[in-house]
Amino acid sequence: MDSNEISRPHILVVGDVMIDRYIIGETSRISPEAPVPVVMAGREDMRGGGAANVAANVRSLGARSSLLTICGDDGSGRDLFTLMAANDVDLDCVIEAGQRTTQKTRLISGVQQIARIDYDAAVGDAARAELARRFEVRLDGVQAVIFSDYDKGTLADLPALLAIARRHGVPTFVDPKAADRARYRGAFLLKPNAREFHALFGDCRDEQIADRARQGMAEMNLDYMVVTRGAKGVMMVSRSGDVVDHPTEAVEVFDVTGAGDTIIAALVVGIAQGLPIAAAIDQANIAASVAVSRPGTYVVTRADLEERLYRRSHSMTKLAPIDVLARKLAHSRESGKRIVFTNGCFDVLHAGHVRLLDEARRQGDILIVGLNSDDSVRRLKGASRPVHCLADRAEVLSALAAVDHVVMFEDDTPLDLIKTIRPDVLVKGGDYTADSIVGADLVREAGGQVVIIPTLAGRSTTAILAALHA
Secondary structure, three states: OOHHHHHEEEEEEEEOEEEEEEEEEEEEOOOOOOOEEEEEEEEHHHHHEEEHHHHHHHHHOOEEEEEOOOOEOOOOHHHHHHHHHOOOEEEEEEEOOOOOOOOOEEEEEEEEEEEEEOOOOOHHHHHHHHHHHHHHOOOOOOOOEEEEOOOOOOOOOOHHHHHHHHHHOOOOEOOOOOHHHHOOOOOOOOOHHHHHHHHHHHHHHOHHHHHHHHHHHHHHOOOOEEEEEEHHHHHEEEEEOOOEEOOOOOOOOOOOOOOOHHHHHHHHHHHHHOOOOHHHHHHHHHHHHHHHHOOOOOOHHHHHHHHHHHHHHHOOOOOOHHHHHHHHHHHHHHHOOOHHHHHHOOOOOHHHHHHHHHHHHHHOOOOEEEOOOHHHHHHHHHOOOOOOOOHHHHHHHHHOOOOOEEEEOOOOOHHHHHHHHOOOOEEOOOOHHHOOHHHHHHHHHHEEEEEOOOOOOOOOOOHHHHHHHH
16 A cells, blocks of 8 residues: 555445446337336446445545445345445455345436336344444544445444444444434434434424434434535534534536435545535535436546536636546546547637537537637737637636536647547547648547538638627
């Protein structure tokens, strides 16, 4: 283990695991056997769910991650080992002979989930006793423990595990499922969602949540409670009575699967890295906004967080520094995404630009637009340009649905940018020839494709500016 790895905080995740399987296809007809759609299966995907998703997020957000759990000696159990190895998570699994591992199989037509098939595990007393023994051994050198409770049986003896952690002085963070307050007594932090909060403490109005949380914390000897309330945001209540409301990050929600796992992982990683708890909750909020904007169980990366933080601190919502973007693209490439790149000044955006960008986006999964700096535009176009500064040009590009990322470059050509991004597809407009496109040879040599998209007749920035000055 290198020094960088040793310096990372070490977080132990304990709890119920599951395998999330996705069968994805298209529907074009109804079955003649029953009034149900026929899905022509196109591809299958497999991801770790529950505590496995928490552990994967802990690792991808920058901490060392260990997972202690119970699984069956079946195919799904073996898949768990494969998935955790791929996510660089240290897995310690108590294997129960003759038992199956919890699995959820989702049938998806297009982007719509139309059915889910569940297989639940049965956890025995002997397996839980072995888990408790291993738990105490594994606490050495751990900065925090996350208990991910999906009420599948792994954490039925949670009070005993919490007591062990307290003896070792390790803070415990619990994502609860059961409506049993005694089960979670003595945790450092409890993170229920709104439904779980009402199940634990009774139905109440929004304005009563803080008072009800204080009462529950006193009864359960908690230091903090963090209540996630979907679109209403996140509320943090401390033992001292402080209440902090964090608004939800505004995003288009695609799939809420695993959002709670992401929040607890990002929250604990932030605290373990030295962030004040309010800042750690803010980080968790951002991580959740990334997770829900992706299909299925999504593992949020440090690059995802850095990009969102950069966007927040700049009005140019899709502009990202190249180092942040490069790390994000590395993850996208590992996921099989096809990366498209084009570039330009985009000084006075017109229909020709929009048509080019729409066509470019159709060439792959992620469209990156290289944007000349103001000085670069001046050198290329003359002292009177740009008409619009970089911030304005980036903000206008960011408003286009076709554009995923905008990245600025200072040089007169985007050659160094292309070397860093290594796009699968390089796109330029029809006023270029194959031989005159900067970086075309690099892309082709790497097995990529160069695409020239015809220009829209009569549309050009030069003509627009000339007409304005006529």
